[in-house]
Amino acid sequence: MTRAVRFDQYGDVDVLHVVDVPRPDDPSSGQVVVEVVAAGINPGEIAIRSGAMHERFPATFPSGQGSDFAGRVAAVGDGVTGVRPGDEVVGWSDKRSAQAEFVTADAGHVTPKPLTLDWIRAGGLFVAGVTAYAAVRAVALKPGETVAVSGAAGGVGSLAVQLARETGADVIGIAGEANERWLRAVGVTPVSYGDGLEDRLRAAAPDGVNAFIDTFGGGYVERALKLGVAADRIDTIIDFAAVQKFGVKGEGSAAASSAEVLAHMADLVAWGRVVMPVSAVYPLGRVREAYTELALRHTHGKIVLATGLPDAAGRQAAHG
Structure with missing residues (x-):
């Protein structure tokens, strides 16, 4: 037994x-x-x-x-x-x-x-790694673009912000103030969640936010749309109702569940290119x-x- x-x-x-x-x-x-x-x-x-x-x-x-x-x-x-x-x-x-x-x-x-x-x-x-991989791939980042990530210090978010940085994009991480030091250490601009978030995001990205990755739910898709992010540049791994309502992407673990992606993520973490x-x-x-x-x-x-x-x-x- x-x-x-x-x-x-x-x-x-x-x-x-x-x-x-x-x-x-x-x-x-x-x-x-x-x-x-x-x-x-x-x-x-x-x-x-x-x-x-x-x-x-x-x-x-x-x-x-x-x-x-x-x-x-x-x-x-x-x-x-x-x-x-x-x-x-x-x-x-x-x-x-x-x-x-x-x-x-x-x-x-x-x-x-x-x-x-x-x-x-x-x-x-596995779950956090392939989900972060799928979410970053879904929003098709280009060098010099700006992407915001909600839940940026969580299991998926902490990997997604780093994968996004690997593309050459500027990354804004939405998280609690206690996580600001860690986010800065991995090259991410921290923005605190809560009242006034949209104003803080506009201040952090004066030229606009090009893409948005939602790992938390709770209305972040609507906030991204209000910021002018196109629906096809928004991916949520949790707000399935928003996917149906607004036509945003909902790519998560199922979109990248393969041994090849897992091996890739394992190597990134093993050699310190991504901190887990x-x-x-x-x-x-x-x-x-x-x-x-x-x-x-x-x-x-x-x-x-x-x-x-x-x-x-x-x-x-x-x-x-």
Whole structure:
């Protein structure tokens, strides 16, 4: 037996449990079993677990949870080439099953973990990494243009601002004042959210904002339109109603979920071209506390679950 996160009904964090499940030792053809070292958590999982996304992403009970993982290959199925037991990999699960000590995934959903990439960042990389990649690609930035990013210090936003800078664009990061120093350190102009935001954005970009990436929701698409940003230069990863209402783009993780994109992001983080902040690491057994912190929506970077930590361990800060 091995352990995995499960929930049997929609609800708050109280429905989450870590339970004993059969260890997956016999992968099907084209699949691999990975012994998980670290697994990421994401806001979308809160929406799915609460039932808020039932129409779009219904859960089947009992449900597992999580997409991101990094670990060591434990077994491979028939027909699998290019990966073997013992290999260190980073990957994702489409079965909401990554928050576990062992996960089964398609062999095409894993890629080698760079030696210089630590386990914690590897484990939390997939969703935030490919989502940021897709969002920046969607707004088609050119050198010298100006792009604003909401939620600029969050898991996706912190990567998106840096990928945007890689294009040669000037980047404005909308975040809390506590994140100003970090944003400046990665070459981003910080602008505080809240009342008067549109005036502050106009002051920061006197020649106008050419594109907008919304990672937070809560009306940022409407603000971007008021600033004169064209609908086809706005991408939101969270405000699906705005996509339907205003015809803006809604490209996120699904638009860039490939081993090639994940490998690219892993290399960027491994070699320091992109900094991936991690705000906290929790043991698997304290998954409720991890999601409680994430739900506050003030996280700088990612929160990650580490299967090797004893459940008695508390929250561990891991900024970077």
